[in-house]
Amino acid sequence: MVQFQQTRLDASFAALSDTTRRGILERLGASDASITELAEKFRMTLTGMKKHVGVLEQAGLVTTEKVGRVRTCKLGSRRLEEEAAWIERYRQLWDARFDELDEIVEELKREKRINGQRNGT
Amino acid sequence: MDNETEREAAPMKNSTTVERESEREIVVTRTFNGPAHVVFEAWTTPELLKRWWVPESLGMSWVSCEADVRTGGTYRFVFSHPAFEQPMAFFGRYIEVTPHSRIVWTSEESADGPTSTVTFEEKDGKTLLVLRELYSSKQALDDAIESGSSATSAAPEQFELLDELLVTLV
Secondary structure, three states, X not given: OHHHHHHHXXXXXXXXXXXXXHXXXXXXXXXXXXXXXHHHHOOOOHHHHHHHHHHHHHOOOEEEEEEOOEEEEEEOHHHHHHHHHHHHHHHHHXXXXXXXXXXXXXXXXXXXXXXXXXXXX | OOOOOOOXXXXXXXXXXXXXXXXXXXXXXXXXXXXXXXXXXXXXXXXHHHHHOOOHHHOOEEEEEEEOOOOOOEEEEEEEOOOOOOOXXXXXXXXXXXXXXXXXXXXXXXXXXXXXXXXXXXXXOEEEEEEEEEOOOHHHHHHHHHOOOOXXXXXXXXHHHHHHHHHOOO
């Protein structure tokens, strides 16, 4: 877990270490944009912009979706929020299960104690 | 019955944690105030499993529960819910069952179901339970998250409903 978070953190820092990429995030904060729009705004070739967006995507900071011939980029935080919400719901499911399991564990412990006493006498 | 005065005061509720530990793995942990063989028994005895696997708040009820909990054995859980037209079935195989310490099973009701491993580690009369759900790829886990499913995955048309049910667990 620590290792995974470290990797993700490294990827985020690497992604943010570049002025252009920080500019892209700022631009996407205003609204979603296509690769072409981003390339024009930052006076860059499509290939160059694709590379930058790829780095941001790897770090989970940006998500892209291709519809027809246009690849639209958006900030990735929404996805992370969705994942966090799912994990919380999932946690609640297991927590509810384990609360019931707790009761059974208590019951079994009591039974065994009683049986143990019987066997002992 | 009368001399049950030695019953301990209700202990503090243990907390459940869930982490996405890697791109394709979800890990659930919880401590139980009892020895590992007791937690193992509650997990592997169908009559006991039935009492905790589907919390009341889910609103689902068991139609049938078959679990042959031994290495190579299979399980099949079928549930109904007032809102489901058809009962839902969850099934798979036990790849490994090591008494009191480890159970590994598959989830085969969907194509990309995870392989789950639960371990019970006893220390000072308490048991640390760690459940790992390993998916075949990052995509498979992402898809499971996106469809609101996981160990409780269901047929696609039921995902939304299940999602709602899970939300009501609060």
